[in-house]
Amino acid sequence: MTKADIVNEIAKNTGVDKASVLATVESFMEIVKDSLANKENVYLRGFGSFIVKKRAEKTARNISKNTTIIIPAHNIPAFKPAKTFVAQVKDNTNK
Numbered sequence: 004m005t006k007a008d009i010v011n012e013i014a015k016n017t018g019v020d021k022a023s024v025l026a027t028v029e030s031f032m033e034i035v036k037d038s039l040a041n042k043e044n045v046y047l048r049g050f051g052s053f054i055v056k057k058r059a060e061k062t063a064r065n066i067s068k069n070t071t072i073i074i075p076a077h078n079i080p081a082f083k084p085a086k087t088f089v090a091q092v093k094d095n096t097n098k
Contacts, residue, residue, distance in 0.1 A: 039080045051084040 010028055014021045035053050038045050045053040060076045084092075 042078065047085075049085055049087055051082055051088055054081050054083055055079070056081045 006028065010021055010024045013019070013024045013028070017024070035045050039053060039055055042055050044055060047053075055078050058077050058079055061074050063072050063074050064070070065072055
């Protein structure tokens with residue numbers, strides 16, 4: 004499902020015009036990105052959490068040059084679904 008599909012579904016279910024729904028979805032995504040960039044987690048009860056995970060520094064290998072490189076510690080965005088979300092997906096995949 005793409006962003007356009009989501010906008011179409013929300014517009015169909017709510018009766019709100021697509022332009023307003025698109026602006027709302029874009030604004031939501033921008034707020035989530037800005038919050039995560041500022042190392043603030045976003046919690047949506049019953050849906051899940053957008054969280055910032057810390058990755059430790061590690062040593063990796065460049066196989067083509069046969070050298071080792073150090074990958075510095077960094078933060079990455081992650082999504083952790085709520086238990087009810089996970090249960091609903093499990094129930095639908097078992098049918």
